[in-house]
Amino acid sequence: MHQYPRFNLFFLSLFLMFALTGCPGPATEEAEDTEKESETKEVLLEPFDAPKLADLDAQVEWEEQPVLDSLELLRERQSQEKPLVSVDEALKLKNTNQEINEKILSALGRLPKNDEEVDWGATINRHVGADLKSTNPIMGSSAVEFEVSSLTGFGLFSFDWNFKPFAVSDTVVSWQSSKDKLYDKVVLRDDLTWSDGTPITAHDIVFTFKTIMNPDVPVPAVRSGTDQIRWIEAYDDQTLVFFHKESLPTNVWNLNFPIIPKHIYEKELESDPTLQDSPYHVKFENAPVTGGPYEIEKRERGQEILLKRRESWYMQDGKQVRTKPYFERVRLRIIEDPNTALLALKNGKIDEMALNPELWKTQTEDDDFYKTCTKANGLEWVYFYFGWNCETLFFKDKEVRQAMSYAFNHKEMLDELCYGLYQPCTGIYHETAWMAPKPMSKPYTQNLAKAEKLLDDAGWIDHDGDGIRDKEFDGKVIPFRFSIMTSSQPLSLSICTLLKENLAQIGVICEVKPTEFTVMQEKARNHQFQAMFG
Secondary structure, eight states: OOOOOEEEEEEOOOBOHHHHHSSOOOSSSSOOSSOOOOSSOOOOSOOOOOOOHHHHHHHOOEEEOOEEOHHHHHHHHHHHSOOSSOHHHHHTOOOOSHHHHHHHHHHSSOOOSSGGGOOTTOEEEEEESSOOSOSSGGGOOSHHHHHHHHHHSOOSEEEOTTOOEEEETTTEEEEEEETTSSEEEEEEOSOOBOTTSOBOOHHHHHHHHHHHTOTTSOOHHHHHHHTTEEEEEESSSSEEEEEESSOOTTGGGGSOOOOOOHHHHTTTTTTOTTSSSSHHHHHHHHSOOOOSSEEEEEEETTTEEEEEEOHHHHEETTEEOSOOOSOSEEEEEEOOSHHHHHHHHHTTSOSBOOOOHHHHHHTSSSHHHHTTOOOOOEEEEEEEOEEEOTTSTTTSSHHHHHHHHHHSOHHHIIIIISTTOSEEESSSSOTTSTTSOSSOOOOOOOOHHHHHHHHHHTTOBOSSSSSSOEEEETTEEEEOEEEEEEOSOHHHHHHHHHHHHHHHTTTOEEEEEEOOHHHHHHHHHHTOOSEEEO
């Protein structure tokens, strides 16, 4: 058994809430459940008259783009990176320094050399720290949901380790981009089917796009980026053209939204645009129709999600048309408490997990751990942030949001709470990434005096001498007392508690509110919070 703890990049920044969740939200944490509808409904997708394909081909200068097999791409790379030790040798090592870490990493996680090495009936038991909010891929907004949809769904594009895009040969025959980057033309394979046997066509992709861009459908996370597409036209069952709003080299990043089956969701979309409330949608929430290598065989809420290899993914008319997935089943065990998850790892109930810094440093160093497990680490570009709801009285001023970052003890978080394993970050890109801005901006460091000055300038002053800053709004004095929503994960709670302690030093009261993950997602989407960490 092995595991790869993540070295997350903490992104402590000042986010506008409409940037975080895609649309303005209620001003208070406990917002009204129902609000008056606007007389003019928001229009997210303007009418568009797509040209005929022959006319488009005549006027556009198409450039061929790569269509690659993701697995073969990985296999080719691994063939150039020989393991430093054998698997047996790696499993006997204790990970006490970076040199040993590299040896373990080089030996584990490699593809089998041939089919004879594969146990085709194997089940891998993986750990996830939270349950799904929805099995519908366009409702996804968390790592767990995207992990499940990566196995049960299908995509048209992927990226290599240098972030160079390519079309996926499992689903795409050809991909062309216009020289001016305003159009992308994709031809799908004709041997794709949904798990109920219905063919997957270009019309499913167009339907999904229109559904995502329907303002009545609550999918802000997936809509972000997709809303940069002007239109998608299906010219036949296999041929698609994506029309972009702007000429940008990054347009392909917006094309890889999850796909849902038109024949399932079109029937009830108008009557239930939530895609989850009606009995019809509940039925498919519990037994979704999938288009990828796996389908959901069983789901026990709060316990596990069991995925089963889908034969119709790789076999058509008795012939193998795609690579057969190595595992017959993938079981995702839901264990929220990291200590309980580690115990399950040691007992063989799960085969892998990501370690948080405390577990890595304090509970996985002894012989008891290495009897059945090993560990390795690598850099993963993941960021966490404090989010301030700019619609609230507390955080509508930029000076206040800046004061929060100056008040926070970043060094204590990184050195003590994260045991020196995480790196500070000032944006979504790691400094080693080719797309990172140069020069990188400097991360915040704690400066309580500057934080106090910023709050003073914003009008938050302790007028009544009770030790809490306050400010008058419309004749009413409001104390600076707010709550921050976060998950129940120990590290998240510790970081928010540190913020609470830091803010108390400058006369601001912060209440930490542990929140169940799916509830947190819903509140974040609806802006029913004052501050959040995640």
